[in-house]
Amino acid sequence: MNLDEQEIRALFEENYEFLKVEGGHVVTDFVKEQAFQQVLWYWKKNRAIAERVTETEVHLVLPECRSPESGIRYSLEGVVDIVREGEETWMYDLKTPERAAIEANLDSYRAQLNVYAHIYKGLRGNELDNCALISTALPQGLKAAIRSGSAEGMERELAGWDPVIPLGYSEEEVEAMIEDFGRTVEAIEAGRFEAPPPSRLKEKEEGERNIFAWKTCRNCDIRFSCPSFRAHVRGEGGNSSFRRWLDDYGSESSPEDFIDGNLREEE
Numbered sequence: 450m451n452l453d454e455q456e457i458r459a460l461f462e463e464n465y466e467f468l469k470v471e472g473g474h475v476v477t478d479f480v481k482e483q484a485f486q487q488v489l490w491y492w493k494k495n496r497a498i499a500e501r502v503t504e505t506e507v508h509l510v511l512p513e514c515r516s517p518e519s520g521i522r523y524s525l526e527g528v529v530d531i532v533r534e535g536e537e538t539w540m541y542d543l544k545t546p547e548r549a550a551i552e553a554n555l556d557s558y559r560a561q562l563n564v565y566a567h568i569y570k571g572l573r574g575n576e577l578d579n580c581a582l583i584s585t586a587l588p589q590g591l592k593a594a595i596r597s598g599s600a601e602g603m604e605r606e607l608a609g610w611d612p613v614i615p616l617g618y619s620e621e622e623v624e625a626m627i628e629d630f631g632r633t634v635e636a637i638e639a640g641r642f643e644a645p646p647p648s649r650l651k652e653k654e655e656g657e658r659n660i661f662a663w664k665t666c667r668n669c670d671i672r673f674s675c676p677s678f679r680a681h682v683r684g685e686g687g688n689s690s691f692r693r694w695l696d697d698y699g700s701e702s703s704p705e706d707f708i709d710g711n712l713r714e715e716e
């Protein structure tokens with residue numbers, strides 16, 4: 450498949466129109482252009498893998514799981530891509546955080562992929578040699594180079610971008626992971642939804658640019674009734690600050706990207 454930028458733009462527009470009709474969501478031109486740039490540069494970097502995908506959007510289901518204490522029945526589901534390369538078969542899962550943020554939580558990602566591998570290989574009887582994550586987020590350096598329009602900078606940043614994180618595959622952690630999911634199911638069924646303490650909302654994960662409140666809470670549907678979020682916002686500037694947050698309906702892009710984008714438009 451030898452797509453040029455114009456063809457990718459046409460496919461992107463077609464897909465956007467479809468999603469608009471199906472989901473009823475519309476985004477600003479700025480956010481739409483950011484999304485297109487992400488698709489375009491993702492394709493430039495990962496084209497070799499994308500062209501070798503042998504099974505795409507493979508839907509994996511582990512039915513009839515039982516939670517460890519109450520025996521509640523639940524199913525685990527996931528969607529992955531499968532690539533056969535010569536003698537080897539790899540399973541890929543796409544993740545939106547930047548590589549550094551993924552690497553800071555590698556154990557939980559590995560455990561999740563091991564469960565998918567267990568379903569694909571152990572239960573379905575397919576060949577599988579390795580698992581890997583692909584970070585779809587464009588690195589900050591590449592974003593800056595795109596904004597500056599420097600062809601040399603873009604080439605350099607693209608060459609230095611390594612979005613594939615091999616994880617290996619082990620059956621050992623599968624049972625523990627399924628049990629962990631089961632405990633989460635039990636907490637949900639029992640209505641135990643404790644928010645983290647307000648101090649957690651000020652923290653920044655390794656590799657992340659934004660604190661938890663900006664990155665996660667800002668897009669959380671229950672933030673206005675969450676005591677930790679309210680405490681965090683009041684701590685930032687009292688009740689007037691909370692009123693300001695009440696008018697904030699979340700971000701489609703990070704605040705820094707939005708500011709950068711608008712500064713550029715002013716230039």
Ligand code: SF4
Pocket residue numbers: 644645665666667669670671672675676677678
């Ligand atoms: S606002 Fe949502 S994400 Fe943030 S602490 Fe509360 S429940 Fe968790």
